[in-house]
Amino acid sequence: MMKACSLSPEAAEAGARGDMDEKRTLPAPQRQRLYRLMCRIYEVLNSSDWRVRLTRLESDEAACRRYGIPVNSVGTIDEVLRETPEIVVDFRKDIIPILVHECLHVIYEDLPEEDILSLERFVIDHMTPLQAKRVLQLASCALV
Numbered sequence: 001m002m003k004a005c006s007l008s009p010e011a012a013e014a015g016a017r018g019d020m021d022e023k024r025t026l027p028a029p030q031r032q033r034l035y036r037l038m039c040r041i042y043e044v045l046n047s048s049d050w051r052v053r054l055t056r057l058e059s060d061e062a063a064c065r066r067y068g069i070p071v072n073s074v075g076t077i078d079e080v081l082r083e084t085p086e087i088v089v090d091f092r093k094d095i096i097p098i099l100v101h102e103c104l105h106v107i108y109e110d111l112p113e114e115d116i117l118s119l120e121r122f123v124i125d126h127m128t129p130l131q132a133k134r135v136l137q138l139a140s141c142a143l144v
């Protein structure tokens with residue numbers, strides 16, 4: 001089910017393709033890879049399955065205990081404790097990389113942390129401003 005503030009399919013498609021005015025520096029296969037990853041990330045944020053919660057995590061022991069994560073964490077996904085799974089983000093940190101990182105955990109459930117980190121690096125290093133804007137727009141629609 002789509003949420004009320006979802007992007008139109010055309011807008012989502014344009015966002016996944018990226019800003020057409022951006023100078024293309026990535027080789028075609030990498031560009032395809034980025035495009036596919038962005039589509040998946042938008043799907044997660046645009047689905048009614050996942051919500052986004054902003055909170056203090058790092059240095060907040062109680063919050064980290066609540067989510068069952070280490071005290072220095074800046075984001076997590078919580079699909080166990082709640083009926084509605086949540087992407088939890090420490091709003092004092094870099095929100096876009098954290099959102100991308102946690103969405104990648106949702107997409108690739110069993111991928112080890114190091115591989116998620118390297119995918120996150122790839123996305124963050126190559127995404128266009130328009131793609132970053134879409135991530136923020138969709139995440140803000142998913143806020144609880």
Ligand SMILES: [Zn+2]
Pocket residue numbers: 101105113116
């Ligand atoms: Zn992680």
